[in-house]
Amino acid sequence: SGTSEVYTPAKQAWLPASKGKGLEIMGTFNRKQGKPQMSMTFHNKAMQPMTGFAVQFNKNSFGLQPLTALTIPTPLSANQSIDTCLALNTRGAIQRMDPLMNIQVAVKNCIDVFYFSATIPINVLFVEDGQMDRKVFLATWKDIPPSNEVQAQITNCSMSSDQATNRLQQNNIFTVAKRTVDGQDMLYQSLKLTNGIWVLAELKVVPGNPTIQLSLKTRAMDVVQDIQKAYTEIMQN
């Protein structure tokens, strides 16, 4: 899409009707008004109305938990579907998951309790105050050893460095400085996760070249792979 906005993955089938005794849940994660949230569609494919919906999360890597109760107008009639958003916070119990961004969810209704796993896109945990002070950025960049730097290429990205800056900023990845060296734009960026982990990045953008070089530096190497994935998805979508 040509329009730049907050990146939200398409809804996925988290609970197929065949495993939910007729309840199908399609869902995705996004971030709205400074909070992560789950956006879901509940579809009753059973032949009886459904009532008594509730949701609970297992412990997870970032302590995500529902901020409010699930709001589903009941009864959910046979063949009816309803869209719902569940605001989340990160003050829940923490347990490192493998994969890191996996979350186990239980949904209850009048028929049974159902369990499914979902993958949280890490960018919904990028906070709004993730712009690192420039002086702190330089010191941190030098302080993190080269062994903690991971490079990757983002392909098929026909974006100028200014477009990249804007798109990333809408997703709470902030450009701290920009320099142009030999026609190559170098962007120095920062982001902060809800648990206080900082990630520093350098983007090398050559005008007209659809491949962008991404270098990440962080002390928390566990998150690097997911951050790379987030950059790729934000910049390709």
Place this chain on the structure above:
Amino acid sequence: EDDPDLDDCFSKLAESRSNP
């Protein structure tokens, strides 16, 4: 935003990491 020392540090960082 207008600290010339910091501006210079970023320029040096970018130059040191540029792939011509």
